[in-house]
Amino acid sequence: MSRRFVCTLTVAVALAVCGCWDQQLLKNERTVSIGGMDEAPKGKLRATVSIRDTTITEAGSKDTSEIHTVVARSTQHARQKIDEEVSGIYSAAKLRVLLFGEELVRNHDIMPFLDVYYRDPKSPLSARIAVARGTAEELIRLKMVGDKTIGLYVDDLLKSMELDAAIPQVNIQTLHPLDRGFDFSLPLLAVKRGVPAVQGMALFNGIRLTETLNLDESRVYLLLTGLGKQNLRMTLQPMEKNKSSGYQYVTINVKKIRRSLKVIVADDQEIQVRLNLKLRVAVEEDPSNHLYKMSVMHNLERLLSEELTDNSKKIIRKMQKAGHDGCGVARRLMAFHPKLWKRIDWKKEYPQVRFDTRVSLEIVNTGITQ
Amino acid sequence: MIAGKDKITPGQLMFVIIQAQIGVNILFLPSSVESVASSDAWISVSLAGITTMILILAIWGLSRRFPGMILFDYLPLLLGKPIGTIVHLVFAASFIAECSLTSLLFVNAVRDWIFPNTPKSIVLILILxxxxxxxxxxxxxxxxxxxxxxxxxxLMIFIATYAYKEADIMYILPINQAGIPSIIKGALFSMNSFFGYEMLFFCYPYVQGKSRTILKAVFYANTFSVLVYVYLVFTCLLVFTPEEIKIIPQPILYMVKALSFTIIERADLYFLTIWTVVVTSTIMAYLFMSARSVSSLFGMKNHAGTTPFVTLIVFCISLYPHNQDMVNRLKSIVGILGSVSFVTLPIVLLCISYLFKVQRKESAEG
Structure with a gap:
């Protein structure tokens, strides 16, 4: 009898106490879908957020968004200040995209702004992250694009570009600002005729932005750094300049990538990187050639390989100048040549590293015509 | 003589040992060992696991010489009444301290990860x-x-395996970069994660079958625990950079948190839910051991009566520390008590038993 009583009491108490302290009801919360950070004078931070709202009418539900901008001391302070402005409890748990203004990450380290995202257990580590040309505020202030709220629009835009393999998949978790021996890069967004668009990649040196690439360059960059995926498309101009316009371009779709990166340290302690890319591609567009002749096809393969090798060399030079080690050469040095690594000053050494880049290409498919 | 209904099979013994071993420490292990042995932490953990085998052998050897008796029955035979009682007290204190630390670490992890606003005492009461x-x-x-x-x-291992899509083998290269002294120091550090094998002291007389079968079962159990630990530590080392792992106290949860399946978000909550059961088993095992040692201290045959009081003591001890400093102090106390009673004493007792030829006479069992 008493045992049963104790059991019942325990269950009743357990049911009564759960969730009392830590319940967070969605109806009380205002969730942010996109947040942006910009530079403000005196080392402060200008944060802009778009809060998503759904109004349900008889005709169905309709998304609206509400934009707030505050100037604050830090990310968490910005959250507090925004909370002072909005009705309901501010919550970043459903954040989809986090934007950084270009000027902010050029002039400041990115790490301090992200700290709160890594510290809070409720933080959205799977939110996408990108750099905005100009300011993030300008982009978020677009508010609605067509029927979509800006947060949803940018998220979908980035997702579709990831599927197209034009930008890598980056979220707050995969960012690794504390990574050793590997520099990260982020997608670069810009407002183009009132619509946000992906413009390329922003390369970081450690935790500061140093260089940007346009979309053509960033595709080659992805191939070089091993972030490239199937279905990466490139429209190239094989080096036959005498053709009339309309005939000089070829579009290829990368089907298979084989990449080998070897870091070689010679006896005289000179660091050399041998980067070999072997691509299998499908030709998707080629108005000038008729690829039924094997000699024409091989010629095209040769020309495309040469052009890609040339482009790669240019991009590697750009990366070296910007101090961006996207290939992870430093990590390989740490892992395989630890003695050398302890001796050198990598920041000085990296621009002098000799890269031997080679791209070879093989056409495996030409569509349903040849 | 032990009644037939209390007996367990060697297979059950295996599970008991595994559950007593795998507990709260699994979350903290990668980070705490990494701080000593850096990227070679996994070697340290394997070494600690192998050392545990030796200790298990000692406990087994000791129990074999006193069939039908648990540790506290033969302590007076080995050491005499007064010293035997002191050692008995040390054992009881270690079990209670270990139990309190486990509950404390569990409650702190729950507070940090799921319930930041719920009072600590409530979570503690529920689990205890x-x-x-x-x-x-x-x-x-x-x-x-x-x-x-x-x-x-x-299930826990399965969730953790998903993190391999972000792994990079180069984080643990070059192997042996920390140097052998650091690796050994790391192994000592991780020894306390393997505590739980001392359950054998209590289980041995209850297990059906020959002593060789029992040893085999415990060896299998320990091998399993070592493999799970090494696997999880290894995974964490591959997923996180050394700089990250230093600032993340619970790397496994952090790793799991970032995973986002199509329908499920925040996999860490699922992981923690499952892990709660695993930790509860550890707490149960330690409560059982504490209660057994306390009741035999007072000469009681049945431990059911003392269990509530022991639980109350555990509750008070684990509620008391409120900052990291105090937690660390409790940790070091448990470390000292544990290394005395779970590492040193089994070997010392075994030596005494062999040197002075103390063992239970076969006729006594009859």
Whole structure:
């Protein structure tokens, strides 16, 4: 009898106490879908957020968004200040995209702004992250694009570009600002005729932005750094300049990538990187050639390989100048040549590293015509 | 003589040992060992696991010489009444301290990850109440419960395996970069994660079968625990950079948190839910051991009566520390007590038993 009583009491108490302290009801919360950070004078931070709202009418539900901008001391302070402005409890748990203004990450380290995202257990580590040309505020202030709220629009835009393999998949978790021996890069967004668009990649040196690439360059960059995926498309101009316009371009779709990166340290302690890319591609567009002749096809393969090798060399030079080690050469040095690594000053050494880049290409498919 | 209904099979013994070993430490292990042995932490953990085998052998050798008796029955035979009582007290203190530390670390992890606003005492009461309910029972009931919940460990491993899509083998290269002294220091550091094998002291007389079968079962159990630990530590080392792992106290949860499946978000909550059961088993095992040692201190045959009081002591000890400093102090106390009673004493007792030829006479069993 008493045992049963104790059991019942325990269950009743357990049911009564759960969730009392830590319940967070969605109806009380205002969730942010996109947040942006910009530079403000005196080392402060200008944060802009778009809060998503759904109004349900008889005709169905309709998304609206509400934009707030505050100037604050830090990310968490910005959250507090925004909370002072909005009705309901501010919550970043459903954040989809986090934007950084270009000027902010050029002039400041990115790490301090992200700290709160890594510290809070409720933080959205799977939110996408990108750099905005100009300011993030300008982009978020677009508010609605067509029927979509800006947060949803940018998220979908980035997702579709990831599927197209034009930008890598980056979220707050995969960012690794504390990574050793590997520099990260982020997608670069810009407002183009009132619509946000992906413009390329922003390369970081450690935790500061140093260089940007346009979309053509960033595709080659992805191939070089091993972030490239199937279905990466490139429209190239094989080096036959005498053709009339309309005939000089070829579009290829990368089907298979084989990449080998070897870091070689010679006896005289000179660091050399041998980067070999072997691509299998499908030709998707080629108005000038008729690829039924094997000699024409091989010629095209040769020309495309040469052009890609040339482009790669240019991009590697750009990366070296910007101090961006996207290939992870430093990590390989740490892992395989630890003695050398302890001796050198990598920041000085990296621009002098000799890269031997080679791209070879093989056409495996030409569509349903040849 | 032990009644037939209290007996457990060697298979059940295996599960009991595994459940007692795999507990709260699994979350902290990668980070705490990494701080000593850096990227070679996994070697340290393997070394610690191998050392545990030797200790298990010592406990087994000791128990074999006193058939039908648990540790506290033969302590006076080995050491004499006064010293035997002191050692008995040390053992009881270690079990209670270890139990409190486990509950404390569990509650802190729950506070940091799921319930930041819920009072610590409530979570503690809930977990201890369940453990108390189970720990009052005999060994067979506990063993059955442990067998029942064993499958959850695999679920944990499965969730963690998903993190391999972000792994990079180069984080642990070059091997042996920390140097052998650091690796050994790391192994000592991780020894306390393997505590739980001392359950053998209590289980040995209850297990059916030959002593060789028992040893085999415990060896298998320990091998399993070592493999799980090494696997999880290894995964964490591959996923996180050394700089990150230093600032993340619970790397496994952090790793799991970032995973986002199509329908499920925040996999860490699922992981923690499963892990709660695993930790509860550890707390149960320790409560059982504490209660057994306390009741035999007062000459009681049955431990069900002392269990509530032991639970109350555990509750008070684990509620008291409120900052990291105090937690660390408790940790070092447990470390000292543990290394005395779970590492040093089994070997010392075994030596005494062999040197002075103390063992239970076969006729006494009859």
């Amino acid at each position: 109440a369940v453990s108390l309910y189970m720990a009052r029972e005999n060994l067979r009931a506990i063993a059955r419960f442990f067998v029942l919940t064993f499958g959850l460990i695999f």
